[in-house]
Amino acid sequence: MLRRQMLGAGAALAVAPLMISRAYAQDLAPEKQPMIALGTYSKLTSEAALERSGATSVQTFAGLEVAEQNAIAEAFGAADVPPLLTQEQSEKLETLRAADDASFDMMYVDGQIEAHEQGLAIARDYSASGGDPMARGAAMIAVPSIETHLVMLRSIRASMA
Incomplete structure (x- = not known):
C-alpha cells in the first residue's frame, strides 16, 4: 500500500x-506564509545587492542573508516553494532593482532594517505559537540572529551617512 x-x-x-x-x-498558509514571504524578500533583495553593491559591508551582509534565508526556508519546509511575496514586497523589490547606483546601497540597507524589524515580530510570534515544531525551533534561533542582524545593519547604515 x-x-x-x-x-x-x-x-x-x-x-x-x-x-x-x-x-x-x-x-x-496561513501561519508560515509571513515568515516565508519576508525571507523571500530578504533573499531576493540580498541577491540584488550581491550583484549591484560595491560596498564590502553590504556585500558581506547580503551573502550572509542569502545563506540564512535558504536555511530558514528549508526548516520551514519551503525550500522548493516558488517565491512567495506580498504585493508590497514585490513593489519594493522592483523599486530597489530600478534604483540608480548612487542610492542602491542605502535603499537596500533601509529595506533590510525594515524587513528585519518585521521579521523579529513574526519570529517571536511563531516561536511561541507555531504549529510546526521544526519551524518553531528555527524561529526561536532566528530571534537572536535577527537582533544581531539589526545591530549589523544599523552599523552599516551609520557608516553610510
Missing part, C-alpha cells in the same frame, strides 16, 4: 510539478 502511494506521488510529481508547487505553497 505504501509503495503504491509513493509511486503515485512520484508520478504526480513528474507529471504536474507546477500544480504541486502551487498546492505546496498553499499548504504553508
